[in-house]
Each structure stands twice: as structure tokens, then as C-alpha cells.
Amino acid sequence: MRRVLCGLLVCVSLAACQGEETETSPGYGLEGFDPTAVETQKTACEARGGTFQPGGLGGFMTCFETPKDAGQRCTKSTDCSTGACLARSQSCAPISPLFGCNEMLDAEGRRVSLCVD
Template sequence: MRGLRTVLVAAFGAFALAGCAPQDGPQPPMPPAGGEPAQNQSYDDGLGRGMNAADRAACEAEGGTVQRRGRLGMEQCVHAYADAGKQCTDSAQCQGKCVGSAGAVSPDKAASGICQADDRLYGCYAEVRNGKAVAAICVD
């Protein structure tokens, strides 16, 4: 019985380690030499994360920039806020949200933050309202 248990444990360990081996599979295409795609062409990695040329042009025409954001690296139209980084104690003082570090201050204590940099807020943060850190969240 002890021998059977040893064999089963060894087999399970081998299967578990086999799951860690790198798998060959389709690789996303590399951008053309020079690093960036041509301006009239969007870089599509084959996974649907690239923005098409028409959407890219519309974004840039309205003052945005195309950036890859989030864990998936999706191309998104990003608009910077003029008051980015300004000290604040309430979101009403900012174009976007007044944000502080999530969990840095307890909700019952006074808090201040900074105005968010752009309209695509990712990461962990707490919104600051009426001088208190509220609504802590992690966005990806």
C-alpha cells in the first residue's frame, strides 16, 4: 500500500510540473522594423487589442492619444486632464476624480489626494470625497 501511495504521489508531482513547461503556440506578430507602425496603420497583435486606423484618427482629432492600458494591453483613447497631480480633498475640485492610495488612510480619518492624470484610471486607489478616503477599488 505504501508503494502505491509513493507511485501516485510521484505521478501527481510529474503531472503538476508538466503544467509549468512552456507551450509552443502562435506568437503575436512583431511591429515593423523601427518599432512603431506607420501613422496610417494600426498595430494589430492578432488578439483584437489594437485600435483600427479610423478610431485612432478620431481619437487624435479630439485631442487624445492612443495608449496600451490594463493587463490586456488594449489600445485605448486617453485624454489627459489639465489639473493632473493637483492636491485635492474632493473630486469636485478635479476634472476627473480626486484619488489617494487604497488602504493608506482609514475611512474615518482626514485624507487628501491628487487629481487623476487622465480619463483612463487603472490600478488600486481610493476616491477622496469631503476630505475622506472612500470607495477603494482596484481596476484593471
């Protein structure tokens, strides 16, 4: 009888430790995880005129957009809205983000190599 009471006491104690799910809890164990996040990001990207596709070496879904000043002449990074002034053509980058290794002009107009993944 004593063992039965001890077993029952252990079960009741363990049951009391279980947390309750709240209305805001998604119920799949990852608080704050949004399973529709990719679709939401894609919709927002396309609404801004962007293209949602894999980018960089990791292949993560990225919103590629054409900056308003794409192709305009620049002599330093601050001349471009994205800060990406291509050294060879001395023009603002045609797309943002700009992946890979590129020769750029920095804020003082110096030629630098920038690699972005």
C-alpha cells in the same frame, strides 16, 4: 420523373429562403461591424491630444488623455473633471482613464480604494 420534380421543387423552395444583400449591408456577415473602427478611434483620440495604446489587464486599445485639471489640488472627487482625486497627493489624476488600484477621495472626501481594469 416524380423524384426529379420533387428535387426541383425543394431547390426552388430553398432558393426562395435566401436573403438579399442590400446596399447598406457590408457583405461580410457581421451587420454593423466597422473594420475601420480602431483607426477612426485612434484618429479621434490623437486629434484631442490623447495617446492611443493598450490599457488595463485586457490590453484593449484605449485613449489616454491628460485632464485639464491634472495635478490640481483636490479634497474630494467632485473637485476633478474626471472624478479622480488621488488621496495620497490630494491632486486630480494626471491621466484618464486611470487603471490599477489607487487610493482615492470620494465625493465626500473619504479615502477609498478603487481598482479599475
